Amino acid sequence: MSQHSEPLLGVARVTRRNPAPTVLAAIVTAVALWGLIPLFVGRGVIDLLVFAGIYTIAGLGVTFLLGQCGIVSLAQSAFYGIGAYSAAYCTTQLGWPAPAGLSIGIALSAALACAVGWPILRLSGYFLALATLALAIIAHVLFVEWDWLTGGTLGIGGIPPLEPFGLRIDTPTRFYYLVWPLALLLLFLHANLLRSRMGFAMRALRDAPNAAAVVGIDVHMLKVKVFILSAVLGSLAGTLFAHYVSFVSVDAFGIDRAIAFLLIAVLGGARTIAGPMLGALFVTIVPYALSSFGDIHAVLFAVALIVAVIFLPDGFGGRLSRLLRRRGA
Amino acid sequence: MSCSFGGLHVLKNVSLVVEQGTITGLIGPNGAGKSTLFNIISGFLSASAGEVRYKGQDIGRLPVHARSSVGLVRSFQTPQVFAHMSVLENLMAGCHRQGRSGVVSGLMGLPRARAEVAHMRQRAEATCDRFGLQGIRDRLAGSLPAGQQRLVELARACIGAPQLLCLDEPSSGLNSEEVVQLMRVLAQLNREGLSILLVSHDMNLVTIAEVIHVLCFGEIICTGSVQQVQSDARVREAYLGA
Numbered sequence: 001m002s003q004h005s006e007p008l009l010g011v012a013r014v015t016r017r018n019p020a021p022t023v024l025a026a027i028v029t030a031v032a033l034w035g036l037i038p039l040f041v042g043r044g045v046i047d048l049l050v051f052a053g054i055y056t057i058a059g060l061g062v063t064f065l066l067g068q069c070g071i072v073s074l075a076q077s078a079f080y081g082i083g084a085y086s087a088a089y090c091t092t093q094l095g096w097p098a099p100a101g102l103s104i105g106i107a108l109s110a111a112l113a114c115a116v117g118w119p120i121l122r123l124s125g126y127f128l129a130l131a132t133l134a135l136a137i138i139a140h141v142l143f144v145e146w147d148w149l150t151g152g153t154l155g156i157g158g159i160p161p162l163e164p165f166g167l168r169i170d171t172p173t174r175f176y177y178l179v180w181p182l183a184l185l186l187l188f189l190h191a192n193l194l195r196s197r198m199g200f201a202m203r204a205l206r207d208a209p210n211a212a213a214v215v216g217i218d219v220h221m222l223k224v225k226v227f228i229l230s231a232v233l234g235s236l237a238g239t240l241f242a243h244y245v246s247f248v249s250v251d252a253f254g255i256d257r258a259i260a261f262l263l264i265a266v267l268g269g270a271r272t273i274a275g276p277m278l279g280a281l282f283v284t285i286v287p288y289a290l291s292s293f294g295d296i297h298a299v300l301f302a303v304a305l306i307v308a309v310i311f312l313p314d315g316f317g318g319r320l321s322r323l324l325r326r327r328g329a
Numbered sequence: 330m331s332c333s334f335g336g337l338h339v340l341k342n343v344s345l346v347v348e349q350g351t352i353t354g355l356i357g358p359n360g361a362g363k364s365t366l367f368n369i370i371s372g373f374l375s376a377s378a379g380e381v382r383y384k385g386q387d388i389g390r391l392p393v394h395a396r397s398s399v400g401l402v403r404s405f406q407t408p409q410v411f412a413h414m415s416v417l418e419n420l421m422a423g424c425h426r427q428g429r430s431g432v433v434s435g436l437m438g439l440p441r442a443r444a445e446v447a448h449m450r451q452r453a454e455a456t457c458d459r460f461g462l463q464g465i466r467d468r469l470a471g472s473l474p475a476g477q478q479r480l481v482e483l484a485r486a487c488i489g490a491p492q493l494l495c496l497d498e499p500s501s502g503l504n505s506e507e508v509v510q511l512m513r514v515l516a517q518l519n520r521e522g523l524s525i526l527l528v529s530h531d532m533n534l535v536t537i538a539e540v541i542h543v544l545c546f547g548e549i550i551c552t553g554s555v556q557q558v559q560s561d562a563r564v565r566e567a568y569l570g571a
Contacts, residue, residue, distance in 0.1 A: 196435030
Protein backbone atom coordinates (compact mmCIF):
# COMPACT_ATOMS: atom_id res chain seq x y z
CA MET A 1 0.00 0.00 0.00
CA SER A 2 2.92 2.30 0.75
CA GLN A 3 3.42 3.41 -2.83
CA HIS A 4 0.08 5.19 -2.82
CA SER A 5 0.58 8.69 -1.55
CA GLU A 6 -2.99 9.91 -1.80
CA PRO A 7 -4.28 10.47 1.73
CA LEU A 8 -7.44 8.60 2.62
CA LEU A 9 -8.47 11.11 5.22
CA GLY A 10 -7.58 14.67 6.20
CA VAL A 11 -4.04 15.27 7.36
CA ALA A 12 -2.86 17.16 10.41
CA ARG A 13 0.84 17.05 11.14
CA VAL A 14 2.42 17.57 14.50
CA THR A 15 6.10 18.13 15.20
CA ARG A 16 8.17 15.26 16.54
CA ARG A 17 9.72 15.23 19.98
CA ASN A 18 13.50 15.33 19.97
CA PRO A 19 15.41 13.18 22.46
CA ALA A 20 16.96 15.44 25.09
CA PRO A 21 20.79 15.49 25.11
CA THR A 22 20.63 16.37 28.82
CA VAL A 23 19.30 12.89 29.54
CA LEU A 24 22.36 11.37 27.87
CA ALA A 25 24.66 13.64 29.86
CA ALA A 26 22.87 12.67 33.08
CA ILE A 27 23.34 8.98 32.29
CA VAL A 28 27.05 9.39 31.58
CA THR A 29 27.53 11.33 34.84
CA ALA A 30 25.59 8.74 36.83
CA VAL A 31 27.66 5.90 35.41
CA ALA A 32 30.89 7.77 36.23
CA LEU A 33 29.73 8.40 39.81
CA TRP A 34 28.69 4.78 40.09
CA GLY A 35 32.25 3.78 39.26
CA LEU A 36 33.62 5.96 42.08
CA ILE A 37 31.37 4.59 44.85
CA PRO A 38 33.77 1.81 46.06
CA LEU A 39 36.37 4.47 46.85
CA PHE A 40 34.13 6.07 49.46
CA VAL A 41 32.19 3.28 51.17
CA GLY A 42 33.08 0.37 53.42
CA ARG A 43 33.50 -3.26 52.48
CA GLY A 44 30.05 -4.18 53.82
CA VAL A 45 28.31 -1.73 51.50
CA ILE A 46 30.38 -2.80 48.51
CA ASP A 47 29.38 -6.39 49.27
CA LEU A 48 25.72 -5.35 49.20
CA LEU A 49 26.20 -3.49 45.95
CA VAL A 50 27.84 -6.55 44.37
CA PHE A 51 24.74 -8.56 45.27
CA ALA A 52 22.59 -5.76 43.85
CA GLY A 53 24.58 -6.08 40.62
CA ILE A 54 24.07 -9.83 40.46
CA TYR A 55 20.37 -9.44 41.22
CA THR A 56 20.08 -6.75 38.57
CA ILE A 57 21.10 -9.31 35.96
CA ALA A 58 18.72 -12.01 37.21
CA GLY A 59 15.96 -9.44 37.77
CA LEU A 60 16.38 -8.07 34.25
CA GLY A 61 15.27 -11.43 32.92
CA VAL A 62 12.09 -11.30 34.98
CA THR A 63 11.57 -7.63 34.21
CA PHE A 64 11.31 -7.82 30.46
CA LEU A 65 9.16 -10.92 30.65
CA LEU A 66 6.75 -9.03 32.90
CA GLY A 67 6.95 -5.52 31.48
CA GLN A 68 7.34 -6.21 27.79
CA CYS A 69 5.62 -9.55 27.31
CA GLY A 70 3.17 -9.64 30.22
CA ILE A 71 4.53 -12.96 31.46
CA VAL A 72 4.79 -13.40 35.24
CA SER A 73 7.72 -15.70 35.89
CA LEU A 74 8.49 -17.20 39.29
CA ALA A 75 10.95 -19.66 37.76
CA GLN A 76 14.03 -17.45 37.79
CA SER A 77 15.40 -19.05 40.98
CA ALA A 78 15.58 -22.36 39.11
CA PHE A 79 17.80 -20.93 36.37
CA TYR A 80 19.80 -18.98 38.95
CA GLY A 81 20.41 -22.27 40.74
CA ILE A 82 21.36 -24.09 37.55
CA GLY A 83 23.91 -21.39 36.78
CA ALA A 84 25.35 -21.54 40.28
CA TYR A 85 25.54 -25.35 40.51
CA SER A 86 27.02 -25.65 37.02
CA ALA A 87 29.79 -23.28 38.03
CA ALA A 88 30.30 -25.06 41.36
CA TYR A 89 30.28 -28.59 39.98
CA CYS A 90 32.42 -27.93 36.91
CA THR A 91 35.12 -25.99 38.76
CA THR A 92 35.35 -27.99 41.99
CA GLN A 93 34.36 -31.55 41.02
CA LEU A 94 35.60 -31.68 37.44
CA GLY A 95 38.38 -29.15 37.73
CA TRP A 96 37.27 -27.35 34.58
CA PRO A 97 37.91 -23.63 34.02
CA ALA A 98 35.21 -21.11 34.96
CA PRO A 99 34.09 -20.34 31.38
CA ALA A 100 33.17 -24.01 30.96
CA GLY A 101 30.89 -23.89 34.01
CA LEU A 102 29.38 -20.64 32.79
CA SER A 103 28.70 -22.07 29.32
CA ILE A 104 27.26 -25.31 30.63
CA GLY A 105 24.96 -23.41 33.01
CA ILE A 106 23.71 -21.23 30.18
CA ALA A 107 23.25 -24.20 27.84
CA LEU A 108 21.35 -26.20 30.46
CA SER A 109 19.14 -23.25 31.39
CA ALA A 110 18.35 -22.47 27.77
CA ALA A 111 17.52 -26.11 27.09
CA LEU A 112 15.29 -26.34 30.15
CA ALA A 113 13.58 -23.04 29.34
CA CYS A 114 12.88 -24.29 25.84
CA ALA A 115 11.65 -27.72 26.94
CA VAL A 116 9.42 -26.40 29.73
CA GLY A 117 8.54 -23.10 28.10
CA TRP A 118 7.24 -24.71 24.92
CA PRO A 119 4.22 -26.32 26.65
CA ILE A 120 3.61 -23.87 29.53
CA LEU A 121 3.84 -20.69 27.47
CA ARG A 122 0.57 -21.68 25.83
CA LEU A 123 -0.96 -20.79 29.18
CA SER A 124 -1.48 -17.20 30.17
CA GLY A 125 -2.01 -15.01 33.22
CA TYR A 126 -2.27 -16.74 36.60
CA PHE A 127 -2.07 -20.21 35.10
CA LEU A 128 1.27 -19.44 33.54
CA ALA A 129 2.51 -17.84 36.78
CA LEU A 130 1.54 -20.98 38.69
CA ALA A 131 3.29 -23.18 36.13
CA THR A 132 6.51 -21.18 36.54
CA LEU A 133 6.12 -21.42 40.32
CA ALA A 134 5.85 -25.19 39.95
CA LEU A 135 9.08 -25.18 37.94
CA ALA A 136 10.84 -23.28 40.75
CA ILE A 137 9.52 -25.69 43.39
CA ILE A 138 10.53 -28.79 41.42
CA ALA A 139 13.98 -27.34 40.79
CA HIS A 140 14.41 -26.60 44.48
CA VAL A 141 13.41 -30.14 45.44
CA LEU A 142 15.86 -31.55 42.91
CA PHE A 143 18.66 -29.31 44.20
CA VAL A 144 18.06 -30.87 47.63
CA GLU A 145 17.58 -34.46 46.48
CA TRP A 146 20.35 -34.77 43.90
CA ASP A 147 23.04 -34.38 46.52
CA TRP A 148 25.59 -36.31 44.40
CA LEU A 149 25.46 -33.29 42.08
CA THR A 150 24.63 -30.36 44.31
CA GLY A 151 25.94 -31.42 47.68
CA GLY A 152 22.36 -31.29 48.97
CA THR A 153 21.93 -29.25 52.12
CA LEU A 154 25.67 -29.31 52.76
CA GLY A 155 26.32 -27.48 49.53
CA ILE A 156 29.52 -27.17 47.53
CA GLY A 157 32.37 -25.04 48.82
CA GLY A 158 35.75 -23.93 47.53
CA ILE A 159 34.56 -22.46 44.24
CA PRO A 160 37.53 -20.53 42.84
CA PRO A 161 37.23 -16.81 42.07
CA LEU A 162 36.91 -15.72 38.45
CA GLU A 163 40.11 -14.86 36.65
CA PRO A 164 39.30 -13.06 33.40
CA PHE A 165 42.50 -12.24 31.49
CA GLY A 166 44.58 -13.47 34.42
CA LEU A 167 43.08 -10.90 36.78
CA ARG A 168 41.96 -12.52 40.01
CA ILE A 169 38.54 -11.21 41.08
CA ASP A 170 38.83 -12.10 44.74
CA THR A 171 37.68 -8.99 46.65
CA PRO A 172 34.27 -7.32 46.77
CA THR A 173 35.72 -4.19 45.17
CA ARG A 174 37.17 -6.13 42.23
CA PHE A 175 33.93 -8.01 41.82
CA TYR A 176 32.07 -4.70 41.89
CA TYR A 177 34.08 -3.59 38.86
CA LEU A 178 33.28 -6.86 37.13
CA VAL A 179 29.59 -7.18 37.86
CA TRP A 180 28.40 -3.61 37.39
CA PRO A 181 29.89 -2.96 33.96
CA LEU A 182 28.39 -6.29 32.94
CA ALA A 183 25.00 -5.42 34.44
CA LEU A 184 24.99 -1.99 32.77
CA LEU A 185 26.03 -3.56 29.46
CA LEU A 186 23.10 -5.97 29.71
CA LEU A 187 20.70 -3.13 30.55
CA PHE A 188 22.02 -1.34 27.48
CA LEU A 189 21.50 -4.41 25.27
CA HIS A 190 18.01 -4.72 26.70
CA ALA A 191 17.31 -1.11 25.75
CA ASN A 192 18.51 -1.96 22.22
CA LEU A 193 16.14 -4.89 22.07
CA LEU A 194 13.16 -2.75 23.11
CA ARG A 195 13.82 -0.36 20.25
CA SER A 196 14.11 -3.16 17.71
CA ARG A 197 11.50 -4.92 15.61
CA MET A 198 11.31 -7.67 18.24
CA GLY A 199 10.78 -5.08 20.97
CA PHE A 200 7.67 -3.86 19.18
CA ALA A 201 6.55 -7.44 18.69
CA MET A 202 6.97 -8.17 22.41
CA ARG A 203 4.86 -5.21 23.45
CA ALA A 204 2.30 -6.06 20.81
CA LEU A 205 1.89 -9.56 22.19
CA ARG A 206 1.60 -8.16 25.72
CA ASP A 207 -1.18 -5.73 24.78
CA ALA A 208 -3.24 -7.86 22.39
CA PRO A 209 -1.95 -11.36 21.58
CA ASN A 210 -4.62 -12.04 18.97
CA ALA A 211 -3.94 -8.84 17.12
CA ALA A 212 -0.21 -9.53 17.37
CA ALA A 213 -0.75 -12.84 15.59
CA VAL A 214 -2.77 -11.04 12.92
CA VAL A 215 0.09 -8.67 12.07
CA GLY A 216 2.25 -11.74 11.49
CA ILE A 217 3.98 -12.23 14.84
CA ASP A 218 4.52 -15.87 15.79
CA VAL A 219 3.34 -15.24 19.33
CA HIS A 220 4.21 -18.61 20.82
CA MET A 221 7.65 -18.76 19.28
CA LEU A 222 8.44 -15.25 20.46
CA LYS A 223 7.36 -16.12 24.02
CA VAL A 224 9.62 -19.18 24.01
CA LYS A 225 12.54 -17.07 22.76
CA VAL A 226 12.16 -14.40 25.43
CA PHE A 227 11.74 -17.08 28.10
CA ILE A 228 15.04 -18.62 26.99
CA LEU A 229 16.70 -15.21 27.06
CA SER A 230 15.37 -14.63 30.56
CA ALA A 231 16.68 -18.03 31.70
CA VAL A 232 20.12 -17.28 30.27
CA LEU A 233 20.27 -14.09 32.33
CA GLY A 234 19.21 -16.01 35.44
CA SER A 235 21.89 -18.61 34.83
CA LEU A 236 24.58 -15.98 34.24
CA ALA A 237 23.66 -14.29 37.53
CA GLY A 238 23.77 -17.63 39.32
CA THR A 239 27.26 -18.37 37.99
CA LEU A 240 28.49 -14.94 39.12
CA PHE A 241 26.93 -15.54 42.54
CA ALA A 242 28.70 -18.91 42.91
CA HIS A 243 32.10 -17.45 42.04
CA TYR A 244 31.56 -14.45 44.29
CA VAL A 245 30.54 -16.24 47.49
CA SER A 246 32.62 -19.38 46.64
CA PHE A 247 30.01 -21.57 48.33
CA VAL A 248 26.55 -22.64 47.14
CA SER A 249 23.81 -24.45 49.00
CA VAL A 250 20.11 -25.01 48.42
CA ASP A 251 19.05 -22.14 50.72
CA ALA A 252 20.03 -19.64 48.04
CA PHE A 253 17.67 -21.07 45.41
CA GLY A 254 14.33 -21.35 47.20
CA ILE A 255 10.96 -19.84 46.48
CA ASP A 256 11.85 -16.74 48.47
CA ARG A 257 14.57 -16.03 45.93
CA ALA A 258 12.11 -16.48 43.05
CA ILE A 259 9.80 -13.98 44.74
CA ALA A 260 12.67 -11.58 45.35
CA PHE A 261 13.46 -11.60 41.60
CA LEU A 262 9.83 -10.89 40.79
CA LEU A 263 9.84 -8.10 43.39
CA ILE A 264 12.83 -6.55 41.64
CA ALA A 265 10.80 -6.34 38.45
CA VAL A 266 7.66 -4.98 40.11
CA LEU A 267 9.37 -2.50 42.45
CA GLY A 268 11.87 -1.25 39.93
CA GLY A 269 9.28 -0.71 37.24
CA ALA A 270 8.89 -3.51 34.76
CA ARG A 271 8.57 -1.21 31.75
CA THR A 272 11.62 0.94 32.37
CA ILE A 273 15.24 0.53 31.38
CA ALA A 274 16.76 1.18 34.82
CA GLY A 275 13.97 -0.71 36.62
CA PRO A 276 15.86 -3.93 37.41
CA MET A 277 18.78 -1.96 38.84
CA LEU A 278 16.55 0.14 41.10
CA GLY A 279 14.57 -2.90 42.21
CA ALA A 280 17.72 -4.88 42.92
CA LEU A 281 19.13 -2.04 45.04
CA PHE A 282 15.88 -1.94 47.00
CA VAL A 283 15.74 -5.66 47.79
CA THR A 284 19.40 -5.74 48.87
CA ILE A 285 19.85 -2.44 50.71
CA VAL A 286 16.50 -1.98 52.45
CA PRO A 287 16.53 -5.32 54.36
CA TYR A 288 20.12 -4.62 55.38
CA ALA A 289 19.28 -1.13 56.60
CA LEU A 290 16.30 -2.47 58.51
CA SER A 291 18.23 -5.33 60.12
CA SER A 292 19.44 -2.97 62.87
CA PHE A 293 15.86 -2.99 64.22
CA GLY A 294 16.25 -6.61 65.26
CA ASP A 295 13.68 -9.34 64.82
CA ILE A 296 11.03 -7.00 63.54
CA HIS A 297 13.02 -6.19 60.37
CA ALA A 298 11.14 -8.69 58.21
CA VAL A 299 7.85 -7.05 59.14
CA LEU A 300 9.26 -3.62 58.43
CA PHE A 301 10.51 -4.79 55.05
CA ALA A 302 7.04 -6.09 54.25
CA VAL A 303 5.56 -2.72 55.21
CA ALA A 304 8.13 -0.95 53.04
CA LEU A 305 7.13 -3.18 50.13
CA ILE A 306 3.45 -2.44 50.56
CA VAL A 307 4.10 1.30 50.79
CA ALA A 308 6.29 1.17 47.68
CA VAL A 309 3.71 -0.72 45.65
CA ILE A 310 0.83 1.54 46.72
CA PHE A 311 2.61 4.82 46.06
CA LEU A 312 4.68 3.73 43.06
CA PRO A 313 2.45 1.48 40.97
CA ASP A 314 4.87 1.80 38.02
CA GLY A 315 7.86 1.12 40.26
CA PHE A 316 10.79 3.42 40.96
CA GLY A 317 11.74 3.50 37.31
CA GLY A 318 8.25 4.55 36.24
CA ARG A 319 8.23 7.33 38.81
CA LEU A 320 11.69 8.48 37.77
CA SER A 321 10.91 8.63 34.07
CA ARG A 322 7.74 10.61 34.78
CA LEU A 323 9.75 13.12 36.82
CA LEU A 324 12.31 13.41 34.03
CA ARG A 325 9.59 13.90 31.46
CA ARG A 326 8.03 16.68 33.52
CA ARG A 327 11.44 18.35 33.72
CA GLY A 328 11.88 18.04 29.99
CA ALA A 329 8.44 19.44 29.18
CA MET B 330 -10.51 -18.68 -3.74
CA SER B 331 -13.16 -20.70 -2.05
CA CYS B 332 -13.93 -21.64 1.51
CA SER B 333 -16.16 -24.54 2.32
CA PHE B 334 -17.10 -25.95 5.66
CA GLY B 335 -19.39 -28.65 6.85
CA GLY B 336 -20.37 -30.68 9.86
CA LEU B 337 -20.28 -27.79 12.30
CA HIS B 338 -23.30 -27.18 14.41
CA VAL B 339 -23.22 -23.48 13.68
CA LEU B 340 -22.26 -23.80 10.04
CA LYS B 341 -23.88 -26.36 7.79
CA ASN B 342 -22.06 -26.91 4.51
CA VAL B 343 -21.37 -23.25 4.00
CA SER B 344 -19.46 -22.35 0.88
CA LEU B 345 -18.32 -18.84 0.21
CA VAL B 346 -16.05 -17.28 -2.38
CA VAL B 347 -14.30 -13.94 -2.28
CA GLU B 348 -13.28 -13.00 -5.82
CA GLN B 349 -9.97 -11.18 -6.10
CA GLY B 350 -10.31 -7.41 -6.11
CA THR B 351 -13.88 -7.31 -4.92
CA ILE B 352 -15.67 -6.32 -1.76
CA THR B 353 -17.71 -9.25 -0.58
CA GLY B 354 -20.29 -8.79 2.12
CA LEU B 355 -21.42 -11.37 4.63
CA ILE B 356 -24.53 -10.45 6.54
CA GLY B 357 -26.95 -12.23 8.77
CA PRO B 358 -28.88 -11.84 11.99
CA ASN B 359 -27.22 -12.36 15.37
CA GLY B 360 -26.23 -15.97 16.01
CA ALA B 361 -26.20 -16.83 12.32
CA GLY B 362 -22.59 -18.06 12.54
CA LYS B 363 -20.91 -15.06 10.91
CA SER B 364 -18.22 -14.79 13.55
CA THR B 365 -17.58 -18.52 13.54
CA LEU B 366 -17.13 -18.52 9.79
CA PHE B 367 -14.92 -15.49 10.11
CA ASN B 368 -12.77 -17.11 12.80
CA ILE B 369 -12.31 -20.18 10.65
CA ILE B 370 -11.18 -18.09 7.70
CA SER B 371 -8.71 -16.11 9.82
CA GLY B 372 -7.39 -19.16 11.66
CA PHE B 373 -8.68 -18.63 15.18
CA LEU B 374 -10.91 -21.70 14.86
CA SER B 375 -10.56 -24.74 12.69
CA ALA B 376 -13.40 -26.24 10.72
CA SER B 377 -14.52 -29.73 11.70
CA ALA B 378 -14.83 -30.55 8.02
CA GLY B 379 -14.11 -28.75 4.80
CA GLU B 380 -11.27 -26.52 3.76
CA VAL B 381 -10.16 -22.92 3.52
CA ARG B 382 -8.51 -22.18 0.20
CA TYR B 383 -6.61 -19.03 -0.56
CA LYS B 384 -5.30 -18.48 -4.09
CA GLY B 385 -5.78 -22.17 -4.71
CA GLN B 386 -3.79 -23.23 -1.64
CA ASP B 387 -5.32 -25.00 1.33
CA ILE B 388 -4.53 -22.75 4.30
CA GLY B 389 -6.90 -24.47 6.71
CA ARG B 390 -4.03 -25.69 8.87
CA LEU B 391 -1.90 -22.56 8.83
CA PRO B 392 -1.67 -20.71 12.16
CA VAL B 393 -2.93 -17.13 12.34
CA HIS B 394 0.45 -15.45 11.89
CA ALA B 395 1.24 -17.55 8.83
CA ARG B 396 -2.04 -16.57 7.19
CA SER B 397 -0.99 -12.99 7.68
CA SER B 398 2.23 -13.77 5.85
CA VAL B 399 0.36 -14.92 2.76
CA GLY B 400 -1.65 -11.71 2.80
CA LEU B 401 -4.79 -12.52 4.74
CA VAL B 402 -5.37 -10.04 7.56
CA ARG B 403 -8.43 -9.57 9.79
CA SER B 404 -9.84 -7.03 12.19
CA PHE B 405 -11.80 -7.69 15.36
CA GLN B 406 -15.35 -6.91 16.36
CA THR B 407 -14.08 -4.90 19.31
CA PRO B 408 -11.00 -3.12 18.00
CA GLN B 409 -7.82 -4.73 19.27
CA VAL B 410 -5.18 -2.06 19.32
CA PHE B 411 -1.93 -2.34 21.25
CA ALA B 412 -3.30 -0.26 24.11
CA HIS B 413 -0.08 0.78 25.81
CA MET B 414 1.69 1.73 22.62
CA SER B 415 1.29 4.99 20.72
CA VAL B 416 -0.60 5.10 17.44
CA LEU B 417 2.69 5.35 15.55
CA GLU B 418 4.09 2.36 17.45
CA ASN B 419 0.95 0.38 16.67
CA LEU B 420 1.61 0.94 13.00
CA MET B 421 5.31 0.13 13.39
CA ALA B 422 4.36 -3.17 15.03
CA GLY B 423 2.06 -3.67 12.06
CA CYS B 424 5.12 -3.74 9.77
CA HIS B 425 6.37 -6.86 11.55
CA ARG B 426 6.13 -9.27 8.66
CA GLN B 427 8.09 -7.04 6.30
CA GLY B 428 11.13 -7.23 8.58
CA ARG B 429 13.55 -10.05 9.24
CA SER B 430 15.82 -9.04 12.12
CA GLY B 431 15.54 -11.28 15.17
CA VAL B 432 16.15 -11.14 18.90
CA VAL B 433 19.95 -11.34 18.68
CA SER B 434 20.50 -8.56 16.15
CA GLY B 435 17.97 -6.50 18.11
CA LEU B 436 19.93 -6.99 21.33
CA MET B 437 23.19 -6.05 19.65
CA GLY B 438 21.62 -3.01 18.03
CA LEU B 439 23.19 -4.04 14.71
CA PRO B 440 22.99 -1.45 11.92
CA ARG B 441 20.68 -3.75 9.97
CA ALA B 442 18.21 -3.89 12.87
CA ARG B 443 18.36 -0.11 13.33
CA ALA B 444 17.83 0.53 9.63
CA GLU B 445 14.84 -1.77 9.73
CA VAL B 446 13.24 0.14 12.59
CA ALA B 447 13.93 3.43 10.79
CA HIS B 448 12.18 1.98 7.75
CA MET B 449 9.26 0.81 9.88
CA ARG B 450 8.96 4.30 11.32
CA GLN B 451 8.97 5.82 7.84
CA ARG B 452 6.21 3.54 6.65
CA ALA B 453 4.23 4.18 9.82
CA GLU B 454 4.55 7.94 9.23
CA ALA B 455 3.32 7.57 5.67
CA THR B 456 0.39 5.45 6.80
CA CYS B 457 -0.44 8.00 9.51
CA ASP B 458 -0.66 10.61 6.77
CA ARG B 459 -2.83 8.41 4.63
CA PHE B 460 -5.31 7.60 7.37
CA GLY B 461 -5.34 11.06 8.89
CA LEU B 462 -3.78 9.89 12.13
CA GLN B 463 -0.98 12.46 12.34
CA GLY B 464 -2.88 14.49 14.93
CA ILE B 465 -3.01 11.57 17.35
CA ARG B 466 0.16 9.71 16.41
CA ASP B 467 1.77 10.08 19.85
CA ARG B 468 -1.37 9.25 21.84
CA LEU B 469 -1.62 5.86 23.50
CA ALA B 470 -3.92 3.78 21.33
CA GLY B 471 -5.86 2.49 24.34
CA SER B 472 -6.86 6.02 25.32
CA LEU B 473 -8.59 6.78 22.00
CA PRO B 474 -12.35 6.65 21.41
CA ALA B 475 -13.69 3.55 19.68
CA GLY B 476 -13.98 5.16 16.25
CA GLN B 477 -10.32 6.16 16.20
CA GLN B 478 -9.23 2.79 17.56
CA ARG B 479 -11.09 1.22 14.64
CA LEU B 480 -9.21 3.45 12.25
CA VAL B 481 -5.88 2.61 13.91
CA GLU B 482 -6.68 -1.07 13.58
CA LEU B 483 -7.55 -0.64 9.92
CA ALA B 484 -4.39 1.37 9.25
CA ARG B 485 -2.33 -1.26 11.08
CA ALA B 486 -3.88 -3.98 8.94
CA CYS B 487 -3.19 -2.05 5.72
CA ILE B 488 0.43 -1.21 6.53
CA GLY B 489 1.23 -4.92 6.32
CA ALA B 490 0.22 -4.81 2.63
CA PRO B 491 -2.49 -7.47 2.82
CA GLN B 492 -4.25 -8.82 -0.25
CA LEU B 493 -7.41 -9.90 1.49
CA LEU B 494 -8.71 -7.83 4.35
CA CYS B 495 -11.37 -9.45 6.52
CA LEU B 496 -13.32 -6.97 8.61
CA ASP B 497 -15.52 -8.13 11.47
CA GLU B 498 -18.34 -5.67 12.18
CA PRO B 499 -16.17 -2.66 11.31
CA SER B 500 -19.02 -0.21 11.86
CA SER B 501 -20.00 -1.27 15.38
CA GLY B 502 -19.40 1.53 17.85
CA LEU B 503 -19.11 4.15 15.13
CA ASN B 504 -21.48 7.09 14.65
CA SER B 505 -23.14 7.57 11.27
CA GLU B 506 -20.59 10.14 10.18
CA GLU B 507 -17.72 7.78 10.98
CA VAL B 508 -19.46 4.97 9.09
CA VAL B 509 -19.62 7.13 5.96
CA GLN B 510 -15.93 7.92 6.38
CA LEU B 511 -15.16 4.22 6.81
CA MET B 512 -17.08 3.35 3.65
CA ARG B 513 -15.10 5.93 1.72
CA VAL B 514 -11.81 4.53 3.00
CA LEU B 515 -12.79 0.96 2.18
CA ALA B 516 -13.93 1.88 -1.32
CA GLN B 517 -10.63 3.66 -1.91
CA LEU B 518 -8.60 0.70 -0.65
CA ASN B 519 -10.62 -1.60 -2.88
CA ARG B 520 -9.96 0.59 -5.91
CA GLU B 521 -6.25 0.14 -5.17
CA GLY B 522 -6.66 -3.60 -5.57
CA LEU B 523 -7.42 -4.85 -2.07
CA SER B 524 -9.98 -7.63 -1.73
CA ILE B 525 -12.26 -7.16 1.23
CA LEU B 526 -14.54 -9.51 3.10
CA LEU B 527 -16.96 -7.49 5.12
CA VAL B 528 -18.89 -9.12 7.92
CA SER B 529 -21.63 -6.98 9.33
CA HIS B 530 -25.24 -6.80 10.28
CA ASP B 531 -25.29 -3.16 9.18
CA MET B 532 -27.16 -3.28 5.86
CA ASN B 533 -26.17 0.27 5.10
CA LEU B 534 -22.43 -0.42 5.25
CA VAL B 535 -22.72 -3.59 3.19
CA THR B 536 -24.12 -1.64 0.23
CA ILE B 537 -20.51 -1.01 -0.86
CA ALA B 538 -20.11 -4.73 -1.50
CA GLU B 539 -20.51 -6.13 -5.02
CA VAL B 540 -21.61 -9.53 -3.82
CA ILE B 541 -23.45 -10.22 -0.62
CA HIS B 542 -23.91 -13.55 1.09
CA VAL B 543 -26.68 -13.85 3.64
CA LEU B 544 -26.01 -16.30 6.42
CA CYS B 545 -28.89 -17.54 8.54
CA PHE B 546 -28.74 -20.34 11.13
CA GLY B 547 -25.49 -21.62 9.69
CA GLU B 548 -26.63 -21.71 6.08
CA ILE B 549 -26.19 -19.30 3.23
CA ILE B 550 -29.73 -18.56 2.17
CA CYS B 551 -29.02 -16.03 -0.53
CA THR B 552 -26.15 -14.72 -2.62
CA GLY B 553 -26.28 -11.79 -4.97
CA SER B 554 -26.01 -8.05 -5.46
CA VAL B 555 -27.45 -5.56 -3.00
CA GLN B 556 -30.70 -5.29 -4.96
CA GLN B 557 -31.05 -9.03 -5.35
CA VAL B 558 -30.50 -9.63 -1.67
CA GLN B 559 -32.85 -6.86 -0.64
CA SER B 560 -35.63 -8.23 -2.80
CA ASP B 561 -35.20 -11.86 -1.78
CA ALA B 562 -38.20 -13.11 0.13
CA ARG B 563 -36.31 -15.40 2.49
CA VAL B 564 -33.85 -12.66 3.39
CA ARG B 565 -36.67 -10.26 4.15
CA GLU B 566 -38.24 -12.86 6.36
CA ALA B 567 -35.09 -13.95 8.18
CA TYR B 568 -33.29 -10.71 8.48
CA LEU B 569 -34.65 -7.47 7.15
CA GLY B 570 -38.15 -8.09 8.39
CA ALA B 571 -36.96 -8.89 11.87
